[in-house]
Amino acid sequence: xxxxxxxxxxxxxxxxxxxxxxxxxxxxxxxxxxxxxxxxxxxxxxxxxxxxxxxxxxxxxxxxxxxxxxxxxxxxxxxxxxxxxxxxxxxxxxxxxxxxxxxxxxxxxxxxxxxxxxxxxxxxxxxxxxxxxxxxxxxxxxxxxxxxxxxxxxxxxxxxxxxxxxxxxxxxxxxxxxxxxxxxxxxxxxxxxxxxxxxxxxxxxxxxxxxxxxxxxxxxxxxxxxxxxxxxxxxxxxxxxxxxxxxxxxxxxxxxxxxxxxxxxxxxxxxxxxxxxxxxxxxxxxxxxxxxxxxxxxxxxxxxxxxxxxxxxxxxxxxxxxxxxxxxxxxxxxxxxxxxxxxxxxxxxxxxxxxxxxxxxxxxxxxxxxx
Amino acid sequence: xxxxxxxxxxxxxxxxxxxxxxxxxxxxxxxxxxxxxxxxxxxxxxxxxxxxxxxxxxxxxxxxxxxxxxxxxxxxxxxxxxxxxxxxxxxxxxxxxxxxxxxxxxxxxxxxxxxxxxxxxxxxxxxxxxxxxxxxxxxxxxxxxxxxxxxxxxxxxxxxxxxxxxxxxxxxxxxxxxxxxxxxxxxxxxxxxxxxxxxxxxxxxxxxxxxxxxxxxxxxxxxxxxxxxxxxxxxxxxxxxxxxxxxxxxxxxxxxxxxxxxxxxxxxxxxxxxxxxxxxxxxxxxxxxxxxxxxxxxxxxxxxxxxxxxxx
Numbered sequence: 001x002x003x004x005x006x007x008x009x010x011x012x013x014x015x016x017x018x019x020x021x022x023x024x025x026x027x028x029x030x031x032x033x034x035x036x037x038x039x040x041x042x043x044x045x046x047x048x049x050x051x052x053x054x055x056x057x058x059x060x061x062x063x064x065x066x067x068x069x070x071x072x073x074x075x076x077x078x079x080x081x082x083x084x085x086x087x088x089x090x091x092x093x094x095x096x097x098x099x100x101x102x103x104x105x106x107x108x109x110x111x112x113x114x115x116x117x118x119x120x121x122x123x124x125x126x127x128x129x130x131x132x133x134x135x136x137x138x139x140x141x142x143x144x145x146x147x148x149x150x151x152x153x154x155x156x157x158x159x160x161x162x163x164x165x166x167x168x169x170x171x172x173x174x175x176x177x178x179x180x181x182x183x184x185x186x187x188x189x190x191x192x193x194x195x196x197x198x199x200x201x202x203x204x205x206x207x208x209x210x211x212x213x214x215x216x217x218x219x220x221x222x223x224x225x226x227x228x229x230x231x232x233x234x235x236x237x238x239x240x241x242x243x244x245x246x247x248x249x250x251x252x253x254x255x256x257x258x259x260x261x262x263x264x265x266x267x268x269x270x271x272x273x274x275x276x277x278x279x280x281x282x283x284x285x286x287x288x289x290x291x292x293x294x295x296x297x298x299x300x301x302x303x304x305x306x307x308x309x310x311x312x313x314x315x316x317x318x319x320x321x322x323x324x325x326x327x328x329x330x331x332x333x334x335x336x337x338x339x340x341x342x343x344x345x346x347x348x349x350x351x352x353x354x355x356x357x358x359x360x361x362x363x364x365x366x367x368x369x370x371x
Numbered sequence: 372x373x374x375x376x377x378x379x380x381x382x383x384x385x386x387x388x389x390x391x392x393x394x395x396x397x398x399x400x401x402x403x404x405x406x407x408x409x410x411x412x413x414x415x416x417x418x419x420x421x422x423x424x425x426x427x428x429x430x431x432x433x434x435x436x437x438x439x440x441x442x443x444x445x446x447x448x449x450x451x452x453x454x455x456x457x458x459x460x461x462x463x464x465x466x467x468x469x470x471x472x473x474x475x476x477x478x479x480x481x482x483x484x485x486x487x488x489x490x491x492x493x494x495x496x497x498x499x500x501x502x503x504x505x506x507x508x509x510x511x512x513x514x515x516x517x518x519x520x521x522x523x524x525x526x527x528x529x530x531x532x533x534x535x536x537x538x539x540x541x542x543x544x545x546x547x548x549x550x551x552x553x554x555x556x557x558x559x560x561x562x563x564x565x566x567x568x569x570x571x572x573x574x575x576x577x578x579x580x581x582x583x584x585x586x587x588x589x590x591x592x593x594x595x596x597x598x599x600x601x602x603x604x605x606x607x608x609x610x611x612x613x614x615x616x617x618x619x620x621x622x623x624x625x626x627x628x629x630x631x632x633x634x635x636x637x638x639x640x641x642x643x644x645x646x647x648x649x650x651x652x653x654x655x656x657x658x659x660x661x662x663x664x665x666x667x668x669x670x671x672x673x674x675x676x677x678x679x680x681x682x683x
Contacts, residue, residue, distance in 0.1 A: 008474020012463065019462045205456040212422050212452035213475040214444055 001222075005215050009223025013197070017227055026192050031185045031235040035242045038177045046132045052079035052096040054087055057106035065118070065144050069100065074136045087121065097123045098133050110148060178243035179331030180304030182262070183324045185235050186269050187298040191290035194228050194273030196283040198366060203283060221278075221362045225270050232266040233259075243335075252338025258331070261344070264351035265327045269294055271358025278366040298324035303332075326350040375400045375527055375558035376421065380430035383416050390416040392581035393430065398560060398574075400526070403553045405572030406562035407670060412578040414562035415455060418531050421560065422452050435526055448476075450527040451520030455535065457512050459519060461505025465496050468504055468519060476523035490518035493548065510541030517548065521557070528552060530561040534568065546571050566667045575666075577673045584677040589666055596664045596672050598622060599638045603631040603645060604657040614652035618644050623675045625667070632662075634672055 017023045051069055055062050069075040079096055081087045090096045101119035109116035120137050122130040198220075201207035210220065240258075243249040273290050280286040300306060301315065302324035308316060319325045326347040333339045333347075341348060376398035383391040391413040398404045406414040419425040421432055423443035432439045435449040459468045469490055473483050491497040494514040496507070504512065513533060521528060530549070534542040546568065553559050553573075561572065569575055570589055577585040577592070585592060605611040608626050615624045615633060620641045623634040635641035642659050649656045664672075 002477070004477060004479065005475050008471055011474070012460065012467070012471045015463055015467055016460070205454065205458045206460055208424065208454045208456075209452070209458040210475075211424055212447060212450070212454070213472070214447045214477075215475050216444075 001216060001218055006219045006223045006226075009215065009220055010226040013224050014227040014230075017193075017231070023193055027189065027231045027235070030188060031238055032242075034181060034185060034188075035178075035239055035246075038181050039242065039247045046129050047074055048076045049074055049098055049129065049133045049136070050078045050096045051075040052081055052087065052090050052099045053077060054081050054083070054099065054101045056104040057102045059107035061107045061110050061148075062102045065102065065141070066100065068140050068144050069137075072136065072140050074133075091121060091123050094123065094125075097126070097129060098137065100137070177304070178239065178247060178249045179335045180302060180328045181243075182236050182239045182331055183265070183302055183327045184295070184298045184304060185239055186232050186262075186266055187294035187324065189228060189232050189235065190269040190273035191295045192287060193231070194225070194270045195277045195286040195290035197224050198274060198277040199281050199283045199286040202281045217366050218363050221271075221274055221359070221366055225267070225274065225359075225362075228270050229263070229266055232270065233263070236262050236266075249335060251335055253334030254340060257341060257344070258334045261327070261330050261348060261351050264348075264355040265323065265330075268323055268351070268354035268356075268358035271355070271360075271362040275358065275361040275365045278362060294324075297322045301325060302328040304328055323350065323354040326354075374398065374433075375402070375435060376404075376560065377433040378421070378431070381417065381420060381427055381432050382429045383413075383420055383425060384428045389581050391420070391427075394578075394581075394583045395430075396576055396583065396586055398558060400558050401553055401556045403549065403559045403561065403571065403573045405569050405575045406560070406578055407564070407566075407569045407575050407666075408562075408578035409564070409674065411580075413581040414578055415531055416581075417578070418529050418560065418562055422450060422529050423447055424452075449525055450529055451523070451525040452529045453513075453516050453520045453531065453533050455531045457509070457516060459504050459512065459516050462503060464501050464503055465491070465494075465507070465515060466500040468515065469500075469522065472519040472522050478523050486522050486524075490515070490522055494518045510537050510545075513537055513541070513545060514548070517545070521552065525557070527558045527560070530559065532562055532564065534563070534565065542568070566665065566670065569666050569670075577670060579674045579677045582677060585669075585673045592669045592673075593664050593666065596669050598634045598636070598672055600662050600664045600668050601633045601635055601638060601641060601645065602627075602658075602660050602662045603633055603649075604659075605629065605631060605649065605654055606657070607654060610652065611649055611654045611656075614648050614654060615645060618648050620644055623671055625671050627667075632665075632668055632671075634668065634675065 017027070053066050053069075055066060066077070070077050075098070079090055081090055081099070087099050087101070091099060099121040101121065103118070106116050106118065118141065120134065122133055124130045198207070201210065240251070244251055272294060276289050276293070277286045280289060298304065301308075301319045301322045303319070304324075308319050308325065311319070330344055330347045330351070333344055374397045378397070379395050380393045381391055381395070382389065382393055394413070394417060406417065408414050416425065420427050420439060421434055423434075423439045423446045426440060434446045437445040437449070439446050460471070463471065466487070469487050473479070473486065478486050488497070491500055494511060494517075496502075496511060496515060499507070504515065507515070517530075517533065528549075534545055537545065542565070549559055549561070550571070561568075563569055572589065574587065575585070575589055575592060576583055585595075587595065603611070603615075606629070608629050608631060611631055612624055612626055615621055615631065620636045621633050621644065622636065625632050633641065633645060638661050645659055646656055
C-alpha cells in the first residue's frame, strides 16, 4: 500500500464532497435536523396533556383536587366547560385530551367517608397518550385520596415499594434517543454518501481511468473512505455535543472508549456502504440497498426506538447480527451507565469484527478490472 | 529495436461472443501503431487487455516486457491511457486533476512542478488551471486528458479513439502532439475510425469481427489492394447506392459525400454495368473514373473479404 496514492484518492474524494451541495447537506444539515427532530419534537414522554375540568361541586375540596393536576406538571388546565354538551364539544374538536368531571355531591361524599368517585373522560383516538394520561390521573387522584384520609397525619404503611429508576432517573426518552441517534446518523452517511461513490465512478467512466493507473484496490477503498470517516466523526461529535449541551443527556463514561468504538463502527458501516457500491455499480440501486441494510436496521432493530427484549424471538435473533444493536448498547452504556470495557467487551469484539468485515468486503468486492 | 508490445494469440470471450479472436502482432518502441475497424471489431477490447484492464481469456500479451495477466501492476506503471470517454473528473479543477494523477503515478517534488507546468502548457491551459474541468471545451479536455496520461512520462501510450467528437483542427493539433511523443521514443497504440487519422500511423492493424485481417504500413496496405476502384459521380448518392448494390461485377459500393466508390472485378465491364444500372434507376452518372484507392477503400475491401461488418 502506497501512502501517496491513498492520500491522492482521499484528497480527490474530499474535493468531490466539497463541491457537491447534496452531499454537504446530507453530511452536515441532516444530522442537525435529526438531532432536533428526535431530541425535541418526538419525545416519547407525555407532558402538558390538555385537560378540561367540569366542576359541579365548586367546593374547597374539589378545587384542591383540581389544583393537583396542573401542579403535577403532566396536565395543563385549558378549559372550564359548564355542562356535558360543552365537554363533548371539547373532546370532539380535540382541544382537550382529557376531561375531569367532579359531581355535585363530591364534597359531601368525601366528608361522609363513603368514597367520592370522580370521572375522567379520555380521548382514546390516541391510545398511547390516553393510557399514559389515565395512569397519571389515577396516581394524582390516589395521592389526593390518601392525603384526605390521613388529614395531615402521617401513617407508616406496612409494605411500600420505593422504586428508583437507575441510569435514567427522570425516564426521559431523549436520554435513550441521543445515544441511538448517533448510530442512525452514521448509517445515513454510509447509505447516502458512501454507497454511491464507487458506483458513480463506474457510471461516469472515471473508474476506467483510475483502474488504468497503478493505484491498488485497498488504496482506492481506504482513500475514498477517509473523508467520510472524517465527516462521520464530526457528526458524532455534533450529536454528542448537542446531546450534552442542549438536551442535557448525562454522560458518565469514557469519551476515549466511546471514540474508539465509534471509529470501529463507522469504518464497518462505511465499508459496508462501499461494498454495496462496488458490488452493484449503480448509484440508485446501491443507495437503496444501503438504506435497507444499514439505515433501517439501525432505526428499527438496534434497540434505538423499539425495545429488543419486547420483540418476538425471531426478530430478537435477527438483531444479533445487526451491528447497530451492539453499537447502541455501547453508546447507552457509556452515556447513561458509565460502564467501561470490562462490561462492553463483547460489543467491542463485535465492533472489531464488523470493521474488519466491512473493510475486507469492500476491498474484495472492488475490482479494478472491467467486465 | 526491442519490442514494446508482443501479442500472441490473444483472445477474449464474453460468454458465447468472441470479442478478440487469436490476435498476434508486435509493436516496436517509438512506433505509432493504429487499430482500424468498424464498431465491435475488437479494437477497444484489445486495448483494454493490453492496459491490464481486462484479463485475456487465452493467449499472451507482453507490454514493456511484462505479461499483462501476471504483472498488471508493472504494466500499468509503464503506460499512459486515455479511454474512449472523456474520463477526467469534471468537478475537479484542471490543476486538481493533474495533482490527482501525479499522486497516483508517484510524480513528486521538483519533478511534479516541472511536469505540471509542462502538462498545462501542452493542454494550453496555463491561464485556466483553476477552472473546473467540466467547463472546458471538448478539445481542451482531450488535451488535458492526454497530458494527465503522459504526466509520468510512460514509455507506452494507449489511446482509445482519442479524438472522437473533436473538431478537425483540434484533431490535427492533437496528432501533432502524438507525433512528437513518438519522435521522442514513446510507443503509441491508438484506435480510430477516422481514416485520415489512420494515415498518421506508422503501421495499421485492420480488425473486423475480432480478427486481425491486415497489418502493414498504410501505403503498403493501399498497394496490396488488388481490386480496382471506380469513382462514380452522381446527383443522388443514396438512390444510386441502392441501384448499384448487388450489380454483377461490383463487389462493394460505399458513399463518399455525393460520390460513390465501387470496388469492382473488371473496370471496363463494371463501367458499362454501372452506367446501365443507373440509367435504369433514373440516375445519370456524371462520370465514372478509375482512381487510386484511399485508405477507406482498403478498409472496405478488407472488411468485405473478411465477411462484411457485424450488423449494429
